[in-house]
Amino acid sequence: MTKFSDPVVLIRPALPRDTADVVEFTKSIWDGHDYVGHVFPEWLDDPAGQLFAAEYAGRCVGTGKITRLAPAQWWLEGFRVDPNFQGMKIGSMIDARCNAWWDEHGDGLLRLLTSSKRAKVHHLSEARGFVKVGDVFGYSASALTGSADAFTLLTPPEAGEAVAFLNRHAPGRLMNLGWQFVSPNVDSLHALAEAGLAWWWRGRRGFLSAWENDSEDESGLTVGYEACGEEDRAAMLKDFRRLAGSRGMNIAGWMNVVDAKAIEALEEAGYEQAGDDSGFLYERGHP
Numbered sequence: 001m002t003k004f005s006d007p008v009v010l011i012r013p014a015l016p017r018d019t020a021d022v023v024e025f026t027k028s029i030w031d032g033h034d035y036v037g038h039v040f041p042e043w044l045d046d047p048a049g050q051l052f053a054a055e056y057a058g059r060c061v062g063t064g065k066i067t068r069l070a071p072a073q074w075w076l077e078g079f080r081v082d083p084n085f086q087g088m089k090i091g092s093m094i095d096a097r098c099n100a101w102w103d104e105h106g107d108g109l110l111r112l113l114t115s116s117k118r119a120k121v122h123h124l125s126e127a128r129g130f131v132k133v134g135d136v137f138g139y140s141a142s143a144l145t146g147s148a149d150a151f152t153l154l155t156p157p158e159a160g161e162a163v164a165f166l167n168r169h170a171p172g173r174l175m176n177l178g179w180q181f182v183s184p185n186v187d188s189l190h191a192l193a194e195a196g197l198a199w200w201w202r203g204r205r206g207f208l209s210a211w212e213n214d215s216e217d218e219s220g221l222t223v224g225y226e227a228c229g230e231e232d233r234a235a236m237l238k239d240f241r242r243l244a245g246s247r248g249m250n251i252a253g254w255m256n257v258v259d260a261k262a263i264e265a266l267e268e269a270g271y272e273q274a275g276d277d278s279g280f281l282y283e284r285g286h287p
C-alpha cells in the first residue's frame with residue numbers, strides 16, 4: 001500500500017533546475033549519443049511549445065516536449081525517461097500530459113518520429129489515435145567532386161513560388177527539416193532560403209532542400225525533400241552528390257518516407273540504405 005510519505009511522480013512544466021538531472025541521465029541513453037541534454041536549456045525558452053518534466057523524489061527523471069514547427073504543424077520530441085526508472089509507467093504519464101496539452105493548446109496536426117524498434121512508443125502513439133504516415137529510411141552516398149552549377153539557391157522572395165512548385169510535383173510529401181517533418185509551407189521555405197539550404201535544380205526542373213550534419217568522423221549534407229518529374233529524380237539526386245562535395249562534405253545523404261520510386265531513383269543515383277533500422281512517422285489531428 002502507498003504510504004503518505006512515499007514519493008510520487010509529478011509531471012509538470014520543466015524548470016531550469018531540471019537541466020543538471022537531464023544532462024546526467026541522458027548520458028546513458030543511446031550509448032551516450034542522446035542530444036536532449038544539449039538542447040534542454042534552449043528548449044526551456046521555447047515560447048510557442050511546452051517542455052514537461054517528470055519529477056520523482058526531488059529529481060527530474062523524464063522529459064517530453066511539444067514544439068510548434070509551423071502554423072498548425074506541431075512536433076512531439078524529447079521523450080525520455082532516466083534508464084534507472086524506465087518500465088515504471090513514467091513514460092506513459094509524460095506522454096499523456098504532452099498529448100493533453102496539445103489537445104488543449106495545439107491546432108492542425110501533431111507528428112512524431114520514432115524508431116521501428118521502439119515498441120513502447122508505437123503502443124502509446126497508436127492508443128492515442130496516431131496514424132503511421134510511412135517508414136522513414138536514411139540513404140547515403142559518397143560526395144562527388146565536380147561542378148554543382150545545376151543548383152541555384154532559392155531566395156526568400158521565391159518561397160511562395162516554391163510552395164506552388166512542390167504542390168504540383170510532390171503533393172502531400174512531407175519535408176524533413178533535420179529529424180522534424182513539416183508539410184512544406186511559405187514559412188518553412190522562407191527559413192530554408194535564408195539559411196541557404198534550399199535549391200532550384202536546372203532552372204525550374206526540380207527543387208530540393210537539405211540540412212548539414214557534422215559528426216567527429218564525417219560531414220554530410222542530407223536531402224530532406226526533393227520534387228521534380230519522376231524521370232529526373234535520379235539525375236537530380238546524382239547532382240546532389242556534387243553539391244555536397246562542393247560544400248566540402250564527404251557524404252551525401254537522403255532521409256524521408258520511402259516508396260518504391262524513391263528507392264529506385266536513390267539506387268540509380270548510387271545511394272545505399274544507411275543502417276537497417278527505419279523510423280515510423282506518425283501524425284494525428286484532434287479527436
Ligand SMILES: CC(C)(COP(=O)(O)OP(=O)(O)OC[C@H]1O[C@@H](n2cnc3c(N)ncnc32)[C@H](O)[C@@H]1OP(=O)(O)O)[C@@H](O)C(=O)NCCC(=O)NCCS
Nearest residue numbers: 079080081086087088089090091092113114119120121123
Ligand atoms: C521510450 C521511453 C520514454 C518510455 O518510457 P518508460 O517509462 O520506460 O515507459 P512506460 O513504462 O511508461 O511504458 C510505456 C507504455 O509501453 C507499454 N509497454 C511496455 N513494454 C512494451 C512492449 N514490449 N511492447 C508494447 N508496449 C509496451 C507499457 O505497458 C506502457 O503502456 P500503458 O501505459 O498503456 O500500459 C523510455 O523507455 C526511454 O527513455 N527510452 C530511451 C529513449 C527513447 O528511445 N525515447 C523515445 C524516443 S521517440
